[in-house]
Amino acid sequence: DLRIMAQVGTTIGLGLLFDTFIVRAFMMPAIATLLGRWFWWPLVVRTRPPRARAERAAYQV
Numbered sequence: 128d129l130r131i132m133a134q135v136g137t138t139i140g141l142g143l144l145f146d147t148f149i150v151r152a153f154m155m156p157a158i159a160t161l162l163g164r165w166f167w168w169p170l171v172v173r174t175r176p177p178r179a180r181a182e183r184a185a186y187q188v
Contacts, residue, residue, distance in 0.1 A: 159166045 164170065
């Protein structure tokens with residue numbers, strides 16, 4: 128039925144707008160403030176080991 132499809136589409140559209148403008152604009156910064164440093168995961172980022180010269184030479188053009 129066309130009315131049911133229109134209702135489903137409207138519901139999905141309103142949910143998308145709610146998520147975009149409310150959840151991502153207000154809730155995520157609030158959650159980040161509440162969690163503090165625990166919000167950022169991983170806390171320690173390991174550096175990559177340096178590549179060998181042969182690998183660097185192979186990528187140079």
